[in-house]
Amino acid sequence: QVQLVESGGGLVQPGGSLRLSCIASGSIFVFSITTMAWYRQAPGKERELVAAITSADDSTNYADSVKGRFTISREYAENTATVYLQMSSLKPEDTALYSCKATIRAGRTWDSWGQGTQVTVSS
Secondary structure, three states: OOEEEEEOOEEEOOOOOEEEEEEEEOOHHHHHEEEEEEEEEOOOOOOEEEEEEEOOOOOEEEOOOOOOOEEEEEEEEOOEEEEEEEEOOOOHHHOEEEEEEEEEEEOEEEEEEOOOEEEEEOO
16 A cells, blocks of 8 residues: 655745645555645535646646645655645635545556645634
8 A cells, every 4th residue: 555644734824835745655556656636625614626746747737726826746756756735825715634645556546645734824
């Protein structure tokens, strides 16, 4: 199985920036990851896709609410894959638990999730 560990969350003032990281490791299936994505879930709301990036060509897509403010990127090193989410011009409505998901395709397709990292935007 592929383990995902997120980091980088915290408390930030409106207008501030944070960079989230998600490291995928623990299995040869790391090299079978097709897509990595960030999701978020605020209290009382459904989980929503924030941004995603494909392994084949680094194509990206973003939720309309974060376009122009957030940037997703990825890198591979040794037996790990890392996806970043650079968040700028943060707003109180960005407050949520941010979770990382990796989609793996190796004979069959499945998703692995991290535990999440809390982002709180407040003055």
